[in-house]
Amino acid sequence: MTTLSDPHQDSFKLSQLIYDSRYRSMTIQAVALAAFVLALGWLVNNAVVNLAAAGKDFNFSFLSVRAGYDINQRLVEYSSDSDHLRAAYVGLLNTLLVAFMGCILATIVGVAAGVLRLSHNWITAKIMTVYVESFRNIPVLLWIIAFFAVLTESTPAPKAFRGAEPEATMWLNDAVAVTNRGTYIPAPVWGDGSWVVVVTFFLSLAAIVFFGRYAQKRFERTGLSLPTFRIKLAIFAVPAVLVFFVMGSPIGLEYPALKGFNFRGGFHVRNSLIALWLALSFYAGAFIAENVRAGILAVSKGQTEAAYALGLRPGKTMNLVVLPQALRVIIPPMISNYLNLTKNTSLAIAVGYMDLRATLGGITLNQTGRELEAMMMMMLIYLVISLCISSAMNVYNKSVMLKER
Amino acid sequence: MKKTVFLGALTVASFAAGLASAGTLEDVQARGKLNCGVTTGLTGFAAPDANGVWNGFDVAICRAVAAAVLGDGAAVEFTPTTGQTRFTALGSGEIDVLARNTTWTFSRDVDLKFEFAGVNLYDGQGFMVPKDLGVSSAKDLDGATVCIQTGTTTELNLADFFRANNISYEPVPIETNAEAQQQYLAGACDVYTTDASGLAATRATFENPGDHIVLPEIISKEPLGPLVRHGDNEWGDIVRWTLNTLIVAEELGVSSANVEELAKGTNNPEVNRMLGTEGNLGEQLGLSADWAKNIIMAVGNYGEVFERNIGETTPIGLARGLNAQWKDGGLLYAPPFR
CATH class of the missing domain: 3.40.190.10 (Periplasmic binding protein-like II)
Structure with missing residues (x-):
């Protein structure tokens, strides 16, 4: 007689897709995926149909057409005869420039403000609170315009520097001119043999790194410390300066001078760049300050007390005990601050700074009427920039993360 | 299945909406x-x-x-x-x-x-400058800072004009006429360029319209x-x-x-x-x-x-x-x- 205790043959019923918890999650995922694909297909189809209805096609050939417009701030060669792709590239470099400068200044401002906000000095702490709260809670666009307005309205026009008794004078022995069109600073002129000086300088930088490692090893081996800062400073300056004079001062300076309508010569740092840079930096700096403060507070007080008990001074305690632990907390939100700052550079058009949004997404888009193409390119470029920053910061984050052994 | 039908209907409806705008x-x-x-x-x-x-x-x-x-x-x-x-x-x-x-x-x-x-x-594109700049022709504007409204034909004409006359300039792109006016009056640009009628309209709102002149050159057909x-x-x-x-x-x-x-x-x-x-x-x-x-x-x-x-x-x-x-x-x- 056959036994009745045979395992029950599973017969799959359709209703199990919903009522059987083994399959239900898969069902939900499949439905969600199908809905997503349908929605995406609908969007694409909608775009295709409407483009066809408007008689427009989708192609990128406009990028090789002559741009026909000029860009004031160019980091690479560009003229109105260049094509739209080149214009977009010029804009991209301007975006990267202000994002890079902004990230550095924001970090400096943010770390300083964050540490100072924890200061025991009441006034310092309160001033930093006012800074953080006012910058964090006012839209960055207003800050950009405010900085720009102050720079434009409070500084003299170039013509104020003219005449026997000018209303305005240049700073630092006629080297720097601050005008309402920007600041003009001396630019280096590279003479014969200047490469020797540059190479020497970079070798000194390498030497500083090597010396630092040597000093560290020596300290671990013998317990004796060297006056590293002074020695590093000497390595930094002395060889380069010596070689500079040995080669007969090959690097000169070109000073800005008032010629015609404007200052000529030197570097022209436009007010649009300065305003955008400062506003973005101080805005992001306020957020970074809070992250830094949170990071420091996250390190238990016992750590500091233990360090003091071992006889470490406050500076060393901060550098060797608190900060390394605080960094673990600070870095991840820092990534998103850098990303925000970079994305906020697209507000540049408010002050006429010719970034990617103003060239590719502004004038090019307008003159060629290629909204979809230009917008998609811009989105892709900002996405790539953001992903690059994010992955670079993640690598750094890995190096400071808590290492479990 | 119902979902697909629904989405299909939605698609059709949206096309209909898209086409309806033809009338x-x-x-x-x-x-x-x-x-x-x-x-x-x-x-x-x-x-x-x-x-x-x-x-x-x-x-x-x-x-x-x-x-x-x-x-x-x-x-x-x-x-x-x-x-x-x-x-x-x-x-x-x-x-x-x-x-x-x-x-x-x-x-x-x-x-x-x-x-x-x-x-x-x-209309045609012209240049407006403050009288005390001492300029009487657009060809004297070598090296000048020029405010332009971005996204217009004027910025293309401007590039062509300066290129054809082989003189340099510094463009300052501006979003709106009001901003351009503010920049121009603050002296952040030497010249404001747009259609001659627009220049006249802008000048009319100045406190001292007589202090500004429109240069004789009209550089384009508008x-x-x-x-x-x-x-x-x-x-x-x-x-x-x-x-x-x-x-x-x-x-x-x-x-x-x-x-x-x-x-x-x-x-x-x-x-x-x-x-x-x-x-x-x-x-x-x-x-x-x-x-x-x-x-x-x-x-x-x-x-x-x-x-x-x-x-x-x-x-x-x-x-x-x-x-x-x-x-x-x-x-x-x-x-x-x-």
Whole structure:
């Protein structure tokens, strides 16, 4: 007689897709995926149909057409005869420039403000609170315009520097001119043999790194410390300066001078760049300050007390005990601050700074009427920039993360 | 399955919505309001007054179209647009007609898929400088800082002009006329360049207009006119013949003062055809018979619109010049109402 205790043959019923918890999650995922694909297909189809209805096609050939417009701030060669792709590239470099400068200044401002906000000095702490709260809670666009307005309205026009008794004078022995069109600073002129000086300088930088490692090893081996800062400073300056004079001062300076309508010569740092840079930096700096403060507070007080008990001074305690632990907390939100700052550079058009949004997404888009193409390119470029920053910061984050052994 | 059907229905519905916008006239009539794109504020052309009522030369076109279609010159919803946003606004259907001193160019007509209804102002690009700059010709502007409205033909003309004359300049791109004015007055740029009429309009709002001069060089042709989207010819016809009505009315001596009288019938057949007492021109456009009368009642004829907003009696003080009737040596020459 056959036994009745045979395992029950599973017969799959359709209703199990919903009522059987083994399959239900898969069902939900499949439905969600199908809905997503349908929605995406609908969007694409909608775009295709409407483009066809408007008689427009989708192609990128406009990028090789002559741009026909000029860009004031160019980091690479560009003229109105260049094509739209080149214009977009010029804009991209301007975006990267202000994002890079902004990230550095924001970090400096943010770390300083964050540490100072924890200061025991009441006034310092309160001033930093006012800074953080006012910058964090006012839209960055207003800050950009405010900085720009102050720079434009409070500084003299170039013509104020003219005449026997000018209303305005240049700073630092006629080297720097601050005008309402920007600041003009001396630019280096590279003479014969200047490469020797540059190479020497970079070798000194390498030497500083090597010396630092040597000093560290020596300290671990013998317990004796060297006056590293002074020695590093000497390595930094002395060889380069010596070689500079040995080669007969090959690097000169070109000073800005008032010629015609404007200052000529030197570097022209436009007010649009300065305003955008400062506003973005101080805005992001306020957020970074809070992250830094949170990071420091996250390190238990016992750590500091233990360090003091071992006889470490406050500076060393901060550098060797608190900060390394605080960094673990600070870095991840820092990534998103850098990303925000970079994305906020697209507000540049408010002050006429010719970034990617103003060239590719502004004038090019307008003159060629290629909204979809230009917008998609811009989105892709900002996405790539953001992903690059994010992955670079993640690598750094890995190096400071808590290492479990 | 039901979901797919639903999404399919949604897709069909959205296509239908997309295609429905082809009938702009029906849309406007159903809405009871005309959506008209104008500048963000340029005195004389389009600017709200103290009561928030839009006035100006371009605004009159909007009001004229609204009067023709809806019989009411006040049934207009004004959308301020910048040089950069105007084409997107028109192309996407946010506005029905764009009257924003926009230059008629080949690529805008052909590549951007717009339809220019005609020219309401023959203009050209000029330069304005402070008098104390001591410049008398645009060719002396080597190295000057120039404020331009970005997204316009002016920035292309400017690049070409300086390139052709082999002189350098520093462009300062600006979003709107108001910002440009502020930058120019603060001395952040030496020169402001835009259409000569725009310069006159901007200068009229200065505290001391006499301290600024417009240089003699006019470096481009700027035929400005209202435009609509490609593909809706009926709507394009309405806007085109609204503009023509303004011009022909001046030519035939029809004005807001006498249109009521003339609409009762005259011995001039063309006036009769235009004002709807003879023939069925209004019906052919899909409008009421008194459409042209409504236009003249709402804004007057071209000459009245010009004199009221930008003419010599206004602070802007433009002479008719090229914008006089062809009989008076100008370029205004509208096709006949027949």
